[in-house]
Amino acid sequence: MTISLVAHRGDCQWHIENTLQSIKTAILQGIKLIEIDVQLSQDGVPVLFHDRSLLRMTGVDQPVASLDLQSLKKLKLINNEHQLTKPRNGFITALSEVVALLDSFPDVTLFVEVKRVNFLHFTYRDVFNKLIQELTPISAQVVLISFSYRFLRVCKQCSTLPLGYVLPAWHNYCEKMLTTLQPQYLYCDVDIVPPGFQFSDRECTWVLYEIADRHEAMHYYYRGIRHFETFYPSKLQRQLQTAGLQLTDEV
Numbered sequence: 001m002t003i004s005l006v007a008h009r010g011d012c013q014w015h016i017e018n019t020l021q022s023i024k025t026a027i028l029q030g031i032k033l034i035e036i037d038v039q040l041s042q043d044g045v046p047v048l049f050h051d052r053s054l055l056r057m058t059g060v061d062q063p064v065a066s067l068d069l070q071s072l073k074k075l076k077l078i079n080n081e082h083q084l085t086k087p088r089n090g091f092i093t094a095l096s097e098v099v100a101l102l103d104s105f106p107d108v109t110l111f112v113e114v115k116r117v118n119f120l121h122f123t124y125r126d127v128f129n130k131l132i133q134e135l136t137p138i139s140a141q142v143v144l145i146s147f148s149y150r151f152l153r154v155c156k157q158c159s160t161l162p163l164g165y166v167l168p169a170w171h172n173y174c175e176k177m178l179t180t181l182q183p184q185y186l187y188c189d190v191d192i193v194p195p196g197f198q199f200s201d202r203e204c205t206w207v208l209y210e211i212a213d214r215h216e217a218m219h220y221y222y223r224g225i226r227h228f229e230t231f232y233p234s235k236l237q238r239q240l241q242t243a244g245l246q247l248t249d250e251v
Contacts, residue, residue, distance in 0.1 A: 002248045003221060005237055006033040006111065006207060006229040009050065013232045016057075016077045016090040018048035020097050027105055029234040033227070033251060035111040035145075038095055039064040039118055040127060041072055046095035046134050052117045065121040069094065095134045102138050109251045110138065111164060111185075111207075114146040124154040132159065143251070145187060152181055164207070170194060178203055187229070190216070199224030205251070214239035 010022025011029060023034055037050040042065055055061040058075040067075075077090040095112075102108055112135070118127045128151070135142050144155050145164030149172070152163050164185030167173055170192045177183075187207045199206050201224070209229035211217050217228050217240065230236050237247060 002226065002250075003217065003240060003245055004033060004227045004248050004250055005031055005233045005240075006035050006209075006227060007031045007233040008035050008209060008229045008231045009037065009048075010034065011231075011233055013235055017231070018050060018093065019077065019090045020093050020101060021090060023098060024101060026233050027101075027108055029237065030247075031233045031237065032108050033111065034108060035113060035229060036095075036098065037113045037115055038131065039115050040122055040130055041069045042066060043068040044122070044126070044130050045069040046130055047072060048093040048095065048098065050115070052115075063117065063121075065118070095131070099134055099138050102141055106138075106141065108141060109143060110141055111143045111145050113166065114144060114148070114151060116146070116148050116151075119148065119151065124148075124151045125158075127151065128154055128158055143185060145185065149177065149181065152183070156181065167192065185227075190220070193220075197223070201226065211236065214243055218243075 007026035009017035010019065011026040012022055014025050015022035018036055026034060036048050038046050039049050041047055047064065049064050053061055053063060057077050060075060072092045075092060077092065102110055114127060143162045143164050145166055146152055147166045147168050152165055155161065155163055162184040164187055165181060165183040166187040183204050185205050185207055187209065190208055190210060205227060206225055207227040207229055208220055208225045211228040211230045240247060
């Protein structure tokens with residue numbers, strides 16, 4: 001029995017989400033699949049950030065795209081609800097910093113979630129071009145993922161990078177999507193899975209999120225899931241290993 005874990009915004013048990021520290025900690029714990037969220041700053045620089053507003057993580061109620069990189073870098077990140085240790089201040093991470101880190105870890109795969117809020121401020125093509133400029137040095141390690149079906153269509157037309165569609169709702173899982181987009185990965189929120197649905201990786205690889213503990217992972221393992229995304233990858237890794245499961249870094 002083998003299971004692969006994806007570090008959701010890094011290892012958020014020990015560090016603030018979407019920071020270089022959370023990513024590096026996950027990697028050093030043996031997690032080889034990392035997911036991050038990316039938005040463009042006002043001056044078009046890709047940075048790691050999840051929310052539509054900076055409020056939760058910085059106390060500033062503005063979108064990422066309202067500030068340039070220099071201004072974003074001055075904002076202190078605060079503790080988040082996933083972090084179990086005491087608050088540690090951090091700073092917003094530029095995608096280029098992650099690229100430099102992963103250049104030293106060629107066996108790590110990076111799932112780059114391109115947030116839909118980007119498209120309120122930039123075109124699909126502009127966002128794609130900015131990302132590709134940054135990701136080219138590690139392109140063999142990258143999977144582009146998004147809730148935006150239209151953006152992924154642009155990615156498919158412009159590159160050969162593997163793609164992952166994050167299902168906005170269960171009805172988005174349909175034959176038309178599979179045929180047209182042909183994603184290598186399907187990301188699915190555990191909360192939208194229909195009761196009793198049996199998963200199969202024949203069409204593409206499923207990644208289920210957010211998985212918090214061994215019992216939940218095992219339940220969906222027996223329903224066909226082999227890739228689980230979690231905020232606490234090192235913790236879940238220990239639980240699964242204690243239960244005698246073999247972990248793999250296969251994508």
